[in-house]
Structure formats: C-alpha cells, structure tokens
Amino acid sequence: MSPADAAVPLARYGVLDQATDADALSSAAAQLRRVGYCVIDAGLSAAELGELSAAFDRLHERYLAVHGAARMAAIDEHNTIRAPLLQGEPWFVRLASWPRMLALVGQLITGRFILNQQNGVINPSGQAYNQGAWHRDLPYQHFVADRPIAVNALFCLDEFRADNGATWVLPGSHTQAAFASDADLKQHAVQVSAPAGAFIVLDAMTFHCGGVNHSPRARRAINHVYAIPHIRQQIGLSAGFAGDGSLSAQQRSLFGLGTEEPRSIDEYLARRGLQ
Template sequence: MRSYGFNIESGSQQGLLFEDIERKGYSLLKSLITSDAAADFCNLLESVYEKQCEEFGLKELELINELNIVRCPLGYKNDFLKLALNETILNIVESVIGKEFQLHLQNAVINRANSQHHQSAWHRDLPYQNWVCSKVLSINAFFCLTPFNIETGGTQFIESSHLSENIPSKEFMDKHAKTLIAEPGDVIIFNSMLLHRAGQNVSNMDRFGINHVYTVPIISQQIDLPRFLTKENIEDAVSRKILGYKYESSVSVNDYRLKRMNKK
C-alpha cells in the first residue's frame, strides 16, 4: 500500500489480531477447537443447564430473566475448566492486558431457534461502566459452538465503540451494527467495553456460545471461583492465578502479612 508522510510496516497475523482488537475492538480467531469438540460442548451445556434449572427452578429463572443462560459451567464439568484455561487464549489475554489477570466469568448463552434472547439489548460486558481507559482492563473470549450468522442471531458489534464513553444513538447503532460471521470452533476476541448484543435467531437451530471474560484483578469476579471450586484439587500455580486464588482478599491482618511474607 502506498503512503506519504509516514511509514506503514507489514505485520504478522498475530500482530493484525492485536491491531484489530485495539482499533476495531474485536477480532476473529479461526478454528481454535474442532467442530466435533464444539458439538460435544453443546451437549454438555444442555446437561448443565438442565441441572441449573433443577437447582434454582425454571419459573424462578424466568422471573429474573435468566432463561437459557448457563452460569459458570466450569463448576459442573471439568471440560469447561480446561476451556477457560486454553493456552492460546491465555497468551492473547496476557499480551493485551499484561501478566496479572484473572477469569472474571464463564457463562454460556443458548439462543433458541426462532426466538430472541434477552441479551439482544445493546450492552458492554462491564455493565453500567460508561467510560474509557487508556489501558485494556478486560478482554472477552467467546467460543462459537454453532454457526454464527445473521439467520442464527450471531453477535452484533458497534465497531470502535470501546474508544468512546458516549453511547451512540439508536439510529447510529441500527445503521452501523455489524454481525460477525463465525463457524463452530471459532473464537471472537473483543474488548469488554465494546458495545454488542445477540441477534435474533430466525433459523431452525439453537445457537450456542461460551463467553469468557478475563480482567485485571482489581475487578472482582462475578462468582467467587476459589470458594465455588473448593471441591476441585487445583494445584497448578498458573491455573490458581487465573481462577483468582492469588488475588483473594485477606481475611485478617495476620493473613495479609503472611501473604506478603510468602512473596519474599
């Protein structure tokens, strides 16, 4: 590409991914898991969702607008824990955020056939935080388990909206919303402050996706994972850090000082 007054350097594919995230707010990572693995995750999600419906009650979930949301499936099936600790994703998050980060949440969205999900409202994944920051505080890794397109209600984005604290007008968003086309096994990486929403599923198939939000440790987890996962024997230091064990608040003065002592 020709230019004048400045130099344009050719970048790598990885560099382009980071530039997409920085400027547009999102990028697509192709075929991180196989389509067969994606299908297996769909079946596992249905199983966990059924379990959560039994635990809380279907009517109660409907009352609080939680239908077809599977919260923290990693606490139910170890396969989801492995997904949250995917090495490729963690390397990307570290490159964007830095070495100190934790898993803020892992939630799955089931967009049923011929229906509109309640997450079809425009939102940021740090909700009600309408400001911008010079550093990235939070990154999403959204695993597409079924086809994401206009018919299935694929995720829509307002490109570069993470760069402005002001929420655009409805007319602007209607005009500039972009539906990202993705296949089973693809992962959408995006800045959590990017405005997005689920589309309306007008197809005859359910759409499944698993969302991971990784944040700097100053942002508390949606669910206290170290307490939620007490039954899990997680000894790996990296895994414990990602799951938030390293960043637990001290319960006493001595506990605080012992943690400092252990760093020596």
C-alpha cells in the same frame, strides 16, 4: 485481499512508522485494539467440538432441573448457564484455560489477568433473550482506558450467522465513554459471523448484543470475561475452586486463587511475607 496480495506491500506515502504484526494472533490483537473486536479460530477438532456441545446440552438440562426451569424463566435466567466450569464438566475448565485464547489475552491485558466469569449463552429460536439488549461486558461503566482492562471471549459452539442472530458490535465503541445514539448504532453496528469453534473476542468495553434468531434452532455460545484482578468476579470462582487439587498452577492463578482481598491486617501482612 487474496493471500497472494498479502505479500505485496501496499502503496503509501508520508509514512514514517508502521506496526509489525508477527503472526495471526498479534494481528488479531491489533484489530481488537483498533476496532474493539476480532475473531480467532480456537483450533478444536470436530470430535472435541462434539464433546463440548454434548456437555453444554447436558449441563443446561441439569442446571434447569436443579434451579427450576420456571423459576429461572421468571428472572430471565433460563437461557444462561452461570459458571459452567464450577459444575463438574471438565470441558468448561479446559475451555476457560484454552492456551491460544490465553496467549491472545496476554497480548491485550498488561500484567496479570484472571477469569472474571464464564457463562453458557443460549440465543433461542424466535424469542427474545437476556443478551439481546446492547451492553458492555463491564456493564454500567462509562470511561475510556488506554488499553484493555477486560476482554471477553465468546466461544461459538454453533456457527454464528445473520439468520441465527450472530452478535452485533459497534466498532470503536471501546474508545467512547458514552453509549452511541440509536441513529449511530442503526447505521454503524456490524454483525459478526463466525464458524463453530471460533472465539469472537471483544474489548469488554465494546458495546454489543446478540441478534434475533430467525433460524429453527437455538444458537449456543460460551462467554468468558478475562480481566485485571482488581475487578471482582461475577461469581466467586476462586472460592469455588479452593481445595481443588486437580488444577495446574496456571489455572489456580487464572481462576483468581490468591487475588481475594485479605480479610484482616494480619492476613495482609502475612501475604507480604511477615513471619
């Protein structure tokens, strides 16, 4: 549909009730609720994208040096950077708190949400990698919620194309408890293309996987899961940021400070206001 067509109402009959999407973000939220995913532009400048890209490569090199490339490969962790925002590269804290993304998550998750995890993801050229198998971002879970309880936001550091293994999703799979049959997947899965600088946003219960990268270069992304605070963080971000005076109040809340379980009855009662 062209932009000119967008202003022309569609023909309909028998319709008594219609949703109104006030803006691009509400429209993306409506699509995600319906089919389980959407794509939004983050709005980074080319210079900002370049800085983030350099920070990602620098950090991956350091990460492998610190943890040992061979040891990481032995447990299939060499194409992942766990919790980059805890590793002294300010861009990752900034990206995790990107206002446009938080505004979208705020439309999708009712009440408070926190960052459950952030991971750098590398889809290497011509090789299998750990995100190439179908999964939910709340893995091992088979239930249906009537609204998102967790949302994942895959930031495309490179363009996502069919040839470099763009993400496959099964539309609507966030509304079905069971994993679909292989035949259903082979027929109905769709590959999501997106430009560098976009977020591919999924209901975290939507089944998805990385595609096979047939291009000569790795395809990089940074995944985030935002979730209700009842779901524990993949790695303790709140502990990692404890004592960090540089965070805003909004970031402290986002990274889960104050949502940790009380370690005693006294601590619980103190949080309820007991003097």
